[in-house]
Amino acid sequence: QAWTRYYEFSTADVRMAKTIIETMTQSDAVDWAFIRGLYEFTIYGGRLESDFDSAVLKSYVKRLFNSSRITGRQGEEVAATIEIIAASKTDDYVNHIMRVLPTGEDRPDLFG
Secondary structure (H helix, E strand, O other), X not given: OOOOOOOOOOHHHHHHHHHHHHHHOOOOXXXXXXXXXXXXXXXXXXXXXXXXXXXXXXXXXXHHOOHHXXXXXXXXXXXXXXXXXXXXXXXXXXXXXXXXXXXXXXXXXXXX
């Protein structure tokens, strides 16, 4: 997973991250820098204990949470082997990711 130690991120963290994306992307003017800041400094970053881990998180958040990833064209990949689908509901994206994501491991190639 590229962290220097194990961090206990929970389903509550994922739910909060999902709520932020759903809430903050309802308008046409999405402030991606603000969303990334919430992820980097509150939801996930508040638990990190090293500068290296903070840099890893910043890299993930910058790559995954921007307008080209979220509103990309169908067929583009959001991560290795995870294709963007044409959908308008968050549940459709979640179900797609659950189908295509490998279980039981965080493969480095998924993160670029």
